[in-house]
Amino acid sequence: MEVRDLEYLLAVAGRGSVLRAAEQLGMTQPAVTKAIARLEREVGMPLFERDPRGMVPTVAGAALIARARKIHLEHEDAVRELGELRAGTVGLVRFGFSPTVGASLLYGACNQLLQERPAARFQMRERLGDELLGALLGGDVDLVVARIPDIDVDHVSAELLYMDRLFVVADAGHPLVHRRNVRLEDLTQQEWVLPPRRVQLRQQIENAFGERGLPPPKLRMEIDSNRSAMLGLVQGTRSLTLCSEDALPQLTYLRPLDIRPESLDLRRRIGILHRSGAYLAPVVCRLVEILKERSNSVERSPERLG
Structure with missing residues (x-):
C-alpha cells in the first residue's frame, strides 16, 4: 500500500x-x-x-x-x-492556546524560551477549545495549552499543568455584585454574554443549570471571539459572563459574584495537549518543561479553587 x-x-x-x-x-x-x-x-x-x-x-x-x-x-x-x-530551522514552535488560559504563564514561558534559545521562532494561535483540538489533530500546531477535555480524545495526550476556577462576573454597578451567597436560581433572569454552544465552557454552565432543573442562561450575546471581547461587552451593562481566575486582578471594571462553589462548580483542569506519539522538536520539548516549571511555582489560593 x-x-x-x-x-x-x-x-x-x-x-x-x-x-x-x-x-x-x-x-x-x-x-x-x-x-x-x-x-x-x-x-x-x-x-x-x-x-x-x-x-x-x-x-x-x-x-x-x-x-x-x-x-x-x-x-x-x-x-x-x-x-x-537539513535547513537548520529546528527552532520553530507552533502552538495554540485558549483565551481563558493564564496569559502570564504563557507569555512568561515564551519569553523565557526566547532568552534561552535566541534562534527560537513562534507561530501562535489563540482559539477556542474545539478549534484548538482541530488544529492539533490536523497537524497545524504541535502543542496546545488549554482546558483538558472531560472525556478522552483519540490520538491526544494531556498533561495537567494546574487546576483553576472560572467566576461569574458582572459590571461593578450590577445589583448582584454586592449580594452575598447568590443562588443559581437568582441568575435565571439575568442576561449573559457567552461563547457558542460547541465550546465546553458554554456546555459546562448550561449543564449546571440543567442539573438543578433550571432553564439555560438567557443569551444576550453569543460571541465566537477571545476573552477580552467577551469581558469588554459586559462592561457598563447588566449582562453576566465568565472569567478565569488569572484575569480577575486586572479587571477593575468587573466584579465576581459571590456564588458558592457547591451551587455552581466551575473548576477545570488546564494542561498541555499534544498528538500521541507525534514528533516534537527539542525546542518544543523545552517549552513544555518551562510551562511545567512555571506552573509549579505559581501559588494558587485553595479557597478560590473551591
Whole structure:
C-alpha cells in the first residue's frame, strides 16, 4: 500500500467526489479512480459508495481513512523533522492556546524560551477549545495549552499543568455584585454574554443549570471571539459572563459574584495537549518543561479553587 494512494483516498473523502479530489490534487479523474481501485483490490472490499451526497465511505473505507489520516500525519512529521535538520530551522514552535488560559504563564514561558534559545521562532494561535483540538489533530500546531477535555480524545495526550476556577462576573454597578451567597436560581433572569454552544465552557454552565432543573442562561450575546471581547461587552451593562481566575486582578471594571462553589462548580483542569506519539522538536520539548516549571511555582489560593 503506497502512501501516495492513501493521500488520494483522503482527498476523495474530504471532497466527497473523485472529480473534486482530482482538481485539488492537480491530477486527472481517471488517475484518482485507479488509485482508489488499487486500494480496494488490496483490502478486498469497496471503500466508497455513491449516494446523493456524493462519495460516502463504507465501514471499511471509514476505518482505512482513519488509519490513513494517522499515517499521513506521521509521514508529514518525518518529512518536517528531516527538513528542519537539513535547513537548520529546528527552532520553530507552533502552538495554540485558549483565551481563558493564564496569559502570564504563557507569555512568561515564551519569553523565557526566547532568552534561552535566541534562534527560537513562534507561530501562535489563540482559539477556542474545539478549534484548538482541530488544529492539533490536523497537524497545524504541535502543542496546545488549554482546558483538558472531560472525556478522552483519540490520538491526544494531556498533561495537567494546574487546576483553576472560572467566576461569574458582572459590571461593578450590577445589583448582584454586592449580594452575598447568590443562588443559581437568582441568575435565571439575568442576561449573559457567552461563547457558542460547541465550546465546553458554554456546555459546562448550561449543564449546571440543567442539573438543578433550571432553564439555560438567557443569551444576550453569543460571541465566537477571545476573552477580552467577551469581558469588554459586559462592561457598563447588566449582562453576566465568565472569567478565569488569572484575569480577575486586572479587571477593575468587573466584579465576581459571590456564588458558592457547591451551587455552581466551575473548576477545570488546564494542561498541555499534544498528538500521541507525534514528533516534537527539542525546542518544543523545552517549552513544555518551562510551562511545567512555571506552573509549579505559581501559588494558587485553595479557597478560590473551591
